[in-house]
Amino acid sequence: MRSQAASYASQVDVAFWFIFIVSTILLTGITLFMIFCLYRYSKKRNPTPATFDGSIFLETLWTVIPTILVMIMFYLGYEGFLSMRQAPADSMIIKVYARMWNWRFEYPDGRKTDKLVVPLNKPVKLLMYSEDVIHSFYIPAFRNKEDVVPGRENFLWFKAIEEGTFDVLCAEYCGDLHSYMSTTIEVLKQEEYEAWEKGIVLEIKGEALKGKEIFHGKGACMACHSVDGSKILGPTLKGLWNSKTIVIQDGKEREVVANEDYIKEAILNPSKAITKGYENIPMNAYKGILDEKDIKALVEYIKYLGDNPK
Incomplete structure (x- = not known):
């Protein structure tokens, strides 16, 4: 079982394990009893069947006990549901935008990232929006999952109680690259989070910042290209600028x-020169989708990624 990294994760685990253990005991007990009955009351051992009029005691027993068990399950589930749907008034608000096949996070000061970063022991409320189809925001270590539905604002809140980096997944099938729709949430101590807040503003600005927004926004580049050296569908953009590439x-x-000319051509006419090893992975041409200014900004962002992957 993954670590319980959010405040209400233990409640979810209690409900899960109670239901699991009760179900296992009942399944095992009923199965063994059926096997016993098949043997004990077989036709060979009992050629003349016995007749029973019923038992008020047994009928009461198997009505009352299941009712008690189900009511306990309901209580545990309802208590957990209330905890998950009542966000504290002082929660930090972060907007989440889902699209095929990536997540974007917008902070109160307008900054946008593709990785969620939050402070430790502070309630965070996510306001979630889908730009295309139904997605589902899922953090396994936090034991929470919430659908992100087009045309409707939904929310999810949590208070991270454990430092570290945890997976963020999409738990609703949303198209061909559904399994690639993942990112991470990084939980930092308050002082580290404040340093991150100040540092990220200084790290990237101007045209490179605009290029990053296009990369995560209308360009949807991050669905196929990473910026940290990892392989998704297409080649990573980390260290690409002015590197030698076989096509x-x-x-x-x-x-x-x-260089700049190569990157522009790769965006507008990607099938002309395909990076070796990616011949069977088609890329959409962005001619008519991105204008000259957009492409210039993307080039500046790729330049920036040469030394500063973020």
């Missing part, structure tokens, strides 16, 4: 330098 063009291999 397949007109059926032949050639070495190119990933």
